[in-house]
Amino acid sequence: MLMYSHLNELKQYLSEAHRQIDYLALKYVQRHSQNLRIVNERPEEIKNEFDCGFRLEVFYDGHFGYACTSDTSAQGFQRCLDKAIRMTKKLSCNKIYPFSLKTRPKIVGSYKSQIQRSFDSLTLQEIQKILRDCTLEMKIHDSIFNRLAEAKLSHLEEYTIDSLGTEIGQSFHLINLDLVARGISGNEIQSRTSNMCLQIGSEAFLKNHLLPLSKKLAEQTLELLSANNCPKGKFDVILAPDQMYMQIHETVGHPLEMDRILGDERNFAGSSFIKVSDFGNLQYGSEKMNITFEPGRFSEVASYSYDDSHLKAEKIHLIKNGLLTRGLGGLESFERSQISPVANFRSSSWNRAPIDRMANLNLEPGETPLETLISKVENGMIMLTNRTWSIDDFRDKFQFGCEFAQVIRNGKLQEVVKNPNYHGRSLEFWNQLVDVSIENETHGTHNCGKGEPSQVIHVGHSSPFALFKNVEVF
Numbered sequence: 001m002l003m004y005s006h007l008n009e010l011k012q013y014l015s016e017a018h019r020q021i022d023y024l025a026l027k028y029v030q031r032h033s034q035n036l037r038i039v040n041e042r043p044e045e046i047k048n049e050f051d052c053g054f055r056l057e058v059f060y061d062g063h064f065g066y067a068c069t070s071d072t073s074a075q076g077f078q079r080c081l082d083k084a085i086r087m088t089k090k091l092s093c094n095k096i097y098p099f100s101l102k103t104r105p106k107i108v109g110s111y112k113s114q115i116q117r118s119f120d121s122l123t124l125q126e127i128q129k130i131l132r133d134c135t136l137e138m139k140i141h142d143s144i145f146n147r148l149a150e151a152k153l154s155h156l157e158e159y160t161i162d163s164l165g166t167e168i169g170q171s172f173h174l175i176n177l178d179l180v181a182r183g184i185s186g187n188e189i190q191s192r193t194s195n196m197c198l199q200i201g202s203e204a205f206l207k208n209h210l211l212p213l214s215k216k217l218a219e220q221t222l223e224l225l226s227a228n229n230c231p232k233g234k235f236d237v238i239l240a241p242d243q244m245y246m247q248i249h250e251t252v253g254h255p256l257e258m259d260r261i262l263g264d265e266r267n268f269a270g271s272s273f274i275k276v277s278d279f280g281n282l283q284y285g286s287e288k289m290n291i292t293f294e295p296g297r298f299s300e301v302a303s304y305s306y307d308d309s310h311l312k313a314e315k316i317h318l319i320k321n322g323l324l325t326r327g328l329g330g331l332e333s334f335e336r337s338q339i340s341p342v343a344n345f346r347s348s349s350w351n352r353a354p355i356d357r358m359a360n361l362n363l364e365p366g367e368t369p370l371e372t373l374i375s376k377v378e379n380g381m382i383m384l385t386n387r388t389w390s391i392d393d394f395r396d397k398f399q400f401g402c403e404f405a406q407v408i409r410n411g412k413l414q415e416v417v418k419n420p421n422y423h424g425r426s427l428e429f430w431n432q433l434v435d436v437s438i439e440n441e442t443h444g445t446h447n448c449g450k451g452e453p454s455q456v457i458h459v460g461h462s463s464p465f466a467l468f469k470n471v472e473v474f
């Protein structure tokens, strides 16, 4: 529940304070998280975390500046305001661009995660018992030595008001659920994992889904322990959605962030191989490549109605039939680059300033059933579940490792192979995309890092199975 007593006071302070400065906005954020971890049927951690505070944003002479505090008293507000005004006035002499207040439209609106069951519908003991049962399902052989089930439930309340009359309330329910089966044979360890990272309620803990999944992970781990290494060479490869989410994240999402393209992130998270002049001109991938920014997608983890500049979140194609049309830039990047904006100006919490981020960035599904996709492969494999990733700071040359692969010969699934990896270059690789499946899965991560000071945020990626030609596998 929002701490309305704090909010009403903060609103009052804001209405009195805005006479001192051209523009003033306040964002209040409150997060309650519970973490439960079970290892080998034993509870290892129960953690309860609560955090709240607010950020003030002031505008002076074309420059936005920030200060933040967790002290919600009148004195706390005044100290924070004084600091924000002092710093913004000083820094406005060295601004990189003279922004206008068009980058902060007046909006009144709200958002609430659509969940089926409230977090309260299961007690922590009941969730703990389900997680314990998951690790028990993995106990199918002595070699499965490490069995983990971990859930983090987060409830976030955000509230934004400004001196122009903006009032935005957004409420989020997020669950991150990891299942891990680790097996050992001699000196070798193999793992199978599953991650759920969604805006979802307690319906995430459905036993008739989680228990068979846990058992399957353990069975596949055993298969890997007796499998041969993945062959080396050029193959046609189908990547499953739980690998594709990382492929999309690293080789499409990060290179399309406008603040990287404009140079802001160069010393921190890195730059991009994309130039402003590429928008509308560059064939990023094959015509099967359709990338959308969709922060309104049901249950996907980075769904919301408004970003931190109050821009309404809408579904927009960034890449259509392979052609690059838009980047991931909010209203501020739009003023600087004239590349049409998307609502992606986001901050990880009250104590960080907003920057251009991914939200839900999806590869659109096609019309081919997975079975038909497999039947198209003469000599290749299907790879499941991201294990490792490495990419240069221009987001061009990459290398990914997966947990599990299965060889495909003459359109038929054959033996399992272990330690599959592949590498390539972003543009070349996406132009090798042959087809995408009808089947689609939604994944996400809660730890995309960027910015200075560093901030970690959740992003969602929905993807079909995708077939790429002539992939360098090792």
Ligand SMILES: [Zn+2]
Residues within 6 Å of the ligand: 249, 254, 447, 448, 449
């Ligand atoms: Zn990231």
